[in-house]
Amino acid sequence: MTKEENEKRLQKLKDIVLNMPEKPGSYQFYDADGTIIYVGKAKSLKRRVSSYFHKEVDRFKTKVLVSKIHDITYTVVKTEEDALLLENSLIKKYNPRYNVLLKDGKTYPSICVTKEEFPRVFKTRVINKKGGQYFGPYSNVASMYAVLELIHKVYKPRTCRLPLTEEGIRRGAFRTCLEYHLHNCYGPCVGKQTKESYLDSIEQAKEILKGNTREISDLLYERMQEKAERLEFEEAEILKQQYLLVRNYCAKSEVVSHTVNNIDVFSIVNDDVDKMAFINYMHVANGSINQAFTFEYKRKINETDEELLTMAIPQIRERFGSEAKEIVVPFELEWNMGDITFTIPQRGEKRHLLELSTMNGKQYKVDRLKRSEKLNPEQKTTRLMKELQQVLGMKKMPYQIECFDNSNISGADAVAGCVVFKGMKPSKKDYRKYIIKTVVGPDDYASMQEVVRRRYSRMMEEGTPLPDLLITDGGKGQMEVVRQVVEDELHLDIAIAGLAKDDKHRTNELLYGFPPVVVGMKTNSELFHALTRIQDEVHRYAITFHRDKRSKHAVQSELDNIKGIGPKTKEALLTHFKTVKRIREADIEEVKAVIGAKKGELLWQQLHGE
Secondary structure, three states, rough: HHHHHHHHHHHHHHHHOHHHHHHHHEEEEEOOOEEEEEEEEOOOHHHHHHHHHHOOOOOOHHHHHHHHHHHEEEOOOOOOOHHHHHHHHHHOOOOOOOOOOOOOOOOEEEEEEEEEOOEEEEEEEOOOOEEEEEEEOOOOHHHHHHHHHHHHHHHOOOOOOOOOOHHHHHOOOOOOOOHOOOOOOHHHOOOOHHHHHHHHHHHHHHHHHOHHHHHHHHHHHHHHHHHHHOOOOOHHHHHHHHHHHHHHHHHHHHHHOOOOOEEEEEEEEEEOOOEEEEEEEEEEEEEEEEEEEEEEEEEEOOOOHEEEEEEEEHHHHHHHHOOOEEEEOOOOOOOOOOEEEOOOOOHHHHHHHHHHHHHHHHHHHHHHHHHHHHHHHHHHHHHHHHHHHHHHHHOOOOOOOOEEEEEEEEEEEEEHHHHHEEEEEOOOHHHHHEOOOOOOOOHHHHHHHHHHHHHHHHHHHHHOOOEEEEEOOOOOOHHHHHHHHHHOOOOOOOOEEEEEEEEOHHHOOOOHOOOOOEEEOOOOOOHHHHHHHHHHHHHHHHHHHHHHHHHHHHHOOHHHOOOOHHHHHHHHHHHHOHHHHHHHHOOHHHOOOOOOOHHHHHHHHHHHHH
């Protein structure tokens, strides 16, 4: 698209915006092909849509969206609630490219109550609303099995797939199965249980699935008392057992006071690395949480938490069929949803519920990460590299990381080591050892400069790919001397970070930039642990090299300092004489017999000071 064409496109869009009303509604953006690429809602259509075309829009993804818009349409509605619902229905219908993506966990099971003449109750992962009424989905499968077990113990609905009808039962078309003889079914297929009684049980089961267990408990207790008063003790005993089962289930499931009734709770947890948001939903009825689920949302144009939660609440409430008039949220929402009240609790039971919802969202985030990284181990390393890129503000993801460390004792046997990590994993074939050549005495700064200079000068000569990030084992001083070599001398563009230690010699800070500043990162985070592992590895590598070099000096003998006596000659002498003392005490002819006349004469003169 030429500059003139783009200006013409923008002018057309601005003309549409100028004529838009300042009323609530939904707007739709179209691309060049006439496809809806974004659906939004607004309290004031004109003000909201015009904000996309302001020069100060700084979100990159929003700029990309605006560059794709070729036409705008809108629908005016009466209330803000209608705008929310309209946006929700249009997103479902058109699935626009730039709208937030809901990953609703369709593989989680639900409980289905079929629409048959004699309904069945069972778990399923396939949703077909024409065939029955669905409760769930259940992210906690154990809680789903618990409520299913309660329903089957209390009401004993049929588990067979027979096409039961009253006409077929009268004709005797069916026979009892093993479940009837095991007392797991009351036998409606042969008229042992009337249709009215069966359907009454199913209605009570639905109330339990909705979370109204206290009401069902009270109902069973009243019926039990009525049967006892009529001296129908067998029926009263059956109702008593049902009542006890429901009461026991209530005691296990109740987590808040029963004074809290019929409210929805929403919380949001973010994953900034993957641009994901996790919205947890809980419904509380009669003092117990009867529905709880966490939804994943993939941000497309960096929506705020407020925007995301405002969009998600109508979707989730419609999904679960909630009609609660009070919604607990973690922060204030500007939108008005009819007669619904938004509560931001500061203390008490509702605050406890909000904290519980947030905790479930965080746990879901951790579990999801563990599952995905177990299936794809490379995902963890990519996530850590992305996170490191983000916290340091780097232009590219740090795939290759190098770290240096010096080792010496009062300047003696001065050495250094360089470790290389690729994809957050050690690449040991690229490790390098250095013997300090130009520095006299214990000067860590000068030693570090020598090693860095030698390392990257050679890599430049050989055309070897340079690292994305260089980590120094030290604070601001080490970072500055390394920068002088990398940037001022070699003119290389390599990001430099430093790991500084506290007074107890424990790594506690990550430094970056010039002048260096402390990067905000928790020391117990996974990324900080990964960086300290790199630091520990370079320590180990440098110290091991220094120890080996020092050990070789410690085992040197007088033979090592005699010119002309090499390793093989030394080995032959020690094999024959065992010690230097015996060589000195031996006869010259005996020495010559072992290593030859010329070397024997030379050795004799050196050992005896001649």
